[in-house]
Amino acid sequence: MIQVPIIKETALTLMDKAAIDIPDDYLTGLQKAADTEEGDLSSFVLNAMLENYQAAKEDRRAMCADTGVPRWYVKMGNEAQISGGPVALEEALRGATAEATTGVPLRPNRVHPLWRTDHNNNVGLNAPEIEYSFEPDADWIDITTVHKGGLFGSDYRMLFPGDGIEGIKRFFLDCLVAFGKRGLACQPAIIGVGLGGSKDITMVLGKQAACLRTVGDRNPDPKVAELEMELKELGNSIGMGAMGFVGKSMVIDCHIECGFTHTGGMPMSVHAFCLSSRRAVARIHRDGRVEYRTDPNWFTPYMRRETIGWQSTTASLKQSV
Ligand code: SF4
Structure with missing residues (x-):
């Protein structure tokens, strides 16, 4: 079972990494x-x-004074379990966004579109965005943050x-x-x-x-x-x-x-x-281990499947026909 305090702590670290450390692949391209x-x-x-x-x-310190709009991408292993479930996960990600706004710090860019209400923490109606995907035969969760400018x-x-x-x-x-x-x-x-x-x-x-x-x-x-x-x-x-x-x-x-x-x-x-192409990724394992990287590996063969079903083996994953 993946514990929510580890998710929150990891999410905070990710906010810091994304805002400050430009990913190596982009840096090499630049x-x-x-x-x-x-x-x-x-x-x-x-x-x-x-x-x-x-x-x-x-x-x-943040690489650009405009720290963009933080958003989250969560890839959940089909066998992953989170204490408190998805609601606790979302609270951890929203909480980390708010704390990082003061801690990193990030510019509080998120406001209500009409009233310009600013909670000064990058959290509000439908913000930050959290998108999900899934991965067969996995018991980890991958959390990616992107500070989109x-x-x-x-x-x-x-x-x-x-x-x-x-x-x-x-x-x-x-x-x-x-x-x-x-x-x-x-x-x-x-x-x-x-x-x-x-x-x-x-x-x-x-x-x-x-x-x-x-x-x-x-x-x-x-x-x-x-x-x-x-x-x-x-x-x-x-x-x-x-x-x-x-x-x-x-x-x-x-x-x-x-x-x-x-x-x-x-x-x-x-x-x-x-x-400022800002992204940072962490894999949280069931036993609480956390590994950081910069490649979200979002578009897996499972994500790009064209078939109805999906058949997996322990050695490799292959698409069913
Ligand atoms: S577009 Fe990107 S680099 Fe330019 S000000 Fe916005 S966040 Fe900074």
Whole structure:
């Protein structure tokens, strides 16, 4: 049985790690962009950000003054048990969010949309978001926090099957140009694309693709993987670099996630996980052991299954047909 005090303590540590320690995969991607960028201002920004991340780590202070909006992703093993159940789990995550707002500290960004009421703790109506997924043959829970910045760096369009790959590229470029020109999210960013599903699922998949996959990770479908690479290249060829200045480093990586959709449509979403791509992950085992990492490993074969059932063995997991 996983005890709630361990979940709360772990969640607090995750808030700290996410706000301060830039994940290695993103840092390496940023370093590569800095090494190849030729635009003067773009290059200046990239190097300043690399210094900034180092200073944040040494001083144990948040890497950006805008600490974004903290959100949680919980992956539960099918055999995992939590003392107090899901209600206690959610209380621990909401409590950790509130305490970290004062402790790290984080900017209290969450307000009521109409009355601008601010509880000064990043907790309120439907905040922070908590999304769930499941994993067969596991008795642990994985908790991921993402401090999502780039509030305006997302968009949606209902494409149609006839728009094809060219339509996808056109909308992708429309988004990146708008994000860059209008300062809707700080670049370079990890860009997530949701394709298919219903309108809401398209948005969810695109955001998860941006926030929950690491730089360099490719979709297991080779044709989708190829499109990810093409979009990345396309995004870096529009003449804009870091913070929309002249350059060629807008996209550190591009990830696409797909969902079966209505035969008449091809909904698409585009999301920017900004220059401060903040995520931290912990696995809490049944015996109370906690392991920290930065790869959420959210999209497992189980998550991407197409079949009705799922058959597992102790040695490996395989899809039933
Ligand atoms: S978009 Fe990201 S890097 Fe830019 S101010 Fe917001 S949180 Fe900071």
